[in-house]
Amino acid sequence: xxxxxxxxxxxxxxxxxxxxxxxxxxxxxxxxxxDRVRGSPSADMHEADATPAEAITRLAHQLAGAAGxxxxxxxxxxxxxxxxxxxxxxxxxxxxxPGSLEPLLAAxxxxxxxxxxxxx
Amino acid sequence: xxxxxxxxxxxxxxxxxxxSSATAxxxxxxxxxxxxxxxxxxxxxxxxVLALGRVxxxxxxxxxxxxxxxxxxxxxxxxxxxxxxMMPEMDGLETLRRLELDPRTAAVPVIFMTARVRPxxxxxxxxxxxxxVIAKPFDPLTLTHHLxxxxxxxxxxxx
Numbered sequence: 085x086x087x088x089x090x091x092x093x094x095x096x097x098x099x100x101x102x103x104x105x106x107x108x109x110x111x112x113x114x115x116x117x118x119d120r121v122r123g124s125p126s127a128d129m130h131e132a133d134a135t136p137a138e139a140i141t142r143l144a145h146q147l148a149g150a151a152g153x154x155x156x157x158x159x160x161x162x163x164x165x166x167x168x169x170x171x172x173x174x175x176x177x178x179x180x181x182p183g184s185l186e187p188l189l190a191a192x193x194x195x196x197x198x199x200x201x202x203x204x
Numbered sequence: 205x206x207x208x209x210x211x212x213x214x215x216x217x218x219x220x221x222x223x224s225s226a227t228a229x230x231x232x233x234x235x236x237x238x239x240x241x242x243x244x245x246x247x248x249x250x251x252x253v254l255a256l257g258r259v260x261x262x263x264x265x266x267x268x269x270x271x272x273x274x275x276x277x278x279x280x281x282x283x284x285x286x287x288x289x290m291m292p293e294m295d296g297l298e299t300l301r302r303l304e305l306d307p308r309t310a311a312v313p314v315i316f317m318t319a320r321v322r323p324x325x326x327x328x329x330x331x332x333x334x335x336x337v338i339a340k341p342f343d344p345l346t347l348t349h350h351l352x353x354x355x356x357x358x359x360x361x362x363x
Contacts, residue, residue: 090259091251091344098247145290149319150247152341160341 091154098154102196105143109166109189112140116182137180141170147192159195166192236348236355238263238282242273242299243317244291251344252286252317260348270299278308284355285309286338289318289329297332304333313358315351317342 089095116136144167152160166188173180239262243249249266257264265280267273271294273285285303287296296316303309313335318325321339329337336354338347 090254094247094250094254097250101247145319146245146247149340150245150251153248153251153344 095154098150099196099199102147102151102159103200105147106189106193106196109140109143109192112136112143113182113185113189116140116180137170137174140185141167141174144170144192156195156199159192159199162188162192162195234283234356234359236262236283236352238265238280239284239286239351240265240267240273240276240280240282241286242267242270242291242296243288244268245288248288248340252347255344255347256286256351259345260351262348268293270294270296270302273299274302274306277306281308281312283312284335284351284358285312285314286351287314287316289316289320297328300332300334313355315354 113136144163147163148160148167151157151163166185169185169188170180173184239256241249241252241256241264243252243266249268253264253266256262265276265282267276269291270287273287274294285299287299289296296318300314300316303312303314314333315336315338316329316334317338317340318329319340321337326337335358338350338354342350
């Protein structure tokens with residue numbers, strides 16, 4: 085029997101994919117730390133991303149937009165805060181400080197975990 | 205709420221405020237049938253396809269970026285293009301520019317869907333020829349309604 089909510093299946097898939105994206109964000113931020121040491125590219129980067137910071141921005145931007153569209157404003161705001169922080173860092177001459185992203189990423193992880201729990 | 209933004213009066217260059225209700229008189233104007241969507245985010249793309257197709261009853265073709273949109277021509281020239289602004293490979297702005305250069309697609313209205321809706325950004329979209337902007341995040345269940353209105357307005361505005 086079809087669900088009365090036409091978006092129900094897509095919402096469930098989005099939550100599952102969000103877990104994967106947040107895990108990728110975690111890896112990218114860790115890679116950014118490594119890149120500061122070794123200057124090597126990260127394995128989680130899209131071909132269009134020149135740096136880990138660009139990859140983090142892209143992923144966070146996607147999460148913010150999709151979460152808002154699916155009706156999860158708190159998660160959208162958490163992802164947007166991460167995106168804004170990385171963008172702001174990109175507008176300065178200073179290198180990205182991955183440590184400053186940790187609280188924002190942790191907040192986003194909490195939102196995704198909460199969504200996953202409420203969907204069970 | 206879907207925020208559908210209407211284009212400015214081009215003679216004045218003024219960008220209109222966000223419009224949230226269908227105020228245009230659409231009776232008697234052409235109905236929107238075929239839409240080509242370009243969106244690189246698979247979740248949003250799936251929502252748009254469902255919203256316009258299954259919910260809205262439109263014929264929808266989805267692409268992951270602007271280059272794929274251009275590759276559809278001339279086999280598929282829709283009634284309207286709905287383009288994300290930020291996409292890899294070819295973004296929405298460049299896609300619009302190329303569509304306008306092609307006589308086969310130059311008259312097809314282009315609507316952007318984007319989270320980048322600051323006044324200066326809106327001015328850029330409309331100056332380039334966008335027929336409207338759907339601000340992200342949007343309400344999927346009213347998306348077809350807003351697209352239909354923007355489409356009708358774009359047809360109505362033609363000389």
